[in-house]
Amino acid sequence: MSKPKVAVIFTGGTIAGQSDSNLDTTSYRAGVLTGAELLAQIPAVHDFCTPVPEQFRNVVSTDITDADLLALHALVTRQLAQDDIAGVVITHGTATLEETAAFLQFTLRSDKPVVLVGAMRPNSAISADGQMNLVQAFALAASPQARGRGILVCANDRIGSAIYISKTNAQAVDTFQARDAGFLGVMMGVRPLFYAQPAQPLLPPCFDVAGGGALPRVAVVHTHLNDDPGVLEYFLAQGASGLVIAAAGNGTLSSAMARQANACVERGVPVVKSSVCGAGFVWNEGKDKLIPAGFHNPQKSRMLLALCLRQGMDMAEIEACFTVQLG
Numbered sequence: 001m002s003k004p005k006v007a008v009i010f011t012g013g014t015i016a017g018q019s020d021s022n023l024d025t026t027s028y029r030a031g032v033l034t035g036a037e038l039l040a041q042i043p044a045v046h047d048f049c050t051p052v053p054e055q056f057r058n059v060v061s062t063d064i065t066d067a068d069l070l071a072l073h074a075l076v077t078r079q080l081a082q083d084d085i086a087g088v089v090i091t092h093g094t095a096t097l098e099e100t101a102a103f104l105q106f107t108l109r110s111d112k113p114v115v116l117v118g119a120m121r122p123n124s125a126i127s128a129d130g131q132m133n134l135v136q137a138f139a140l141a142a143s144p145q146a147r148g149r150g151i152l153v154c155a156n157d158r159i160g161s162a163i164y165i166s167k168t169n170a171q172a173v174d175t176f177q178a179r180d181a182g183f184l185g186v187m188m189g190v191r192p193l194f195y196a197q198p199a200q201p202l203l204p205p206c207f208d209v210a211g212g213g214a215l216p217r218v219a220v221v222h223t224h225l226n227d228d229p230g231v232l233e234y235f236l237a238q239g240a241s242g243l244v245i246a247a248a249g250n251g252t253l254s255s256a257m258a259r260q261a262n263a264c265v266e267r268g269v270p271v272v273k274s275s276v277c278g279a280g281f282v283w284n285e286g287k288d289k290l291i292p293a294g295f296h297n298p299q300k301s302r303m304l305l306a307l308c309l310r311q312g313m314d315m316a317e318i319e320a321c322f323t324v325q326l327g
């Protein structure tokens, strides 16, 4: 029987990282090895699938631009449209992997698996995690069991959802966690075992980004004691059309920041209130005019707000996209 074809898009990151020393896990260069070189290291994937490679970029993931995301979307869409492609793997630096994953979750609807994969140790290191992560990502993308589960993240033997997963540790190989929602499943070698379906009602509508049109600029402001509300005006003057505030706790702002943020909303600028906590829920307790981010962290809120603005949504429509129906 012929093996399922899996498209693989290489973007760079630590999974393609290299150093002169196999003990170096900190000062290596990300995005060095090509996709062809990475594939040559894992011939075993041919036992269960046929990779169809595409070198999209080879960069550290913090250099991926909004224009890159739109181009990546177009590429993945083309691949998913091919009947003989069972799924898509995207190699990506872990630093911003969750942002690209969230963007694709908000903009792609396909039952075929799309799996993002990265690594915490460069390819040159002893006990590098990238090869096994990549093999498992292929297995996941080729698996009929992975269909209809949204955009997936595969790393460290775990399967996560783009919506819930976040990078939580700057070095450790178990960096991807979904603290409230948990993992969707595990990889038992090259066989996925799913615990549950993602809860579909938590997903916003799918945004159509075909046909060009840049993502509007949205700035993220991190709050702290003695913060300066003037930064909101600064970002607006720099061309931001929307703001995300990474607020304290469950969305708490200093009085001065709250006044300034509400003044922005009164002028028609959408301001989303997320949390620095990395887990938990920000809701609308009626104290201000800001849009509560629900469970979206600041960087994923930035993505969602930019997509809302690109679509020309008004304040109420934007709020509806962030709103989660509670029981």
Ligand code: ASP
Binding pocket: 012, 013, 014, 015, 030, 059, 060, 061, 062, 092, 093, 094, 095, 096, 118, 119, 120
């Ligand atoms: N250190 C990052 C990584 O883990 C580099 C990147 O995001 O490209 O992949």
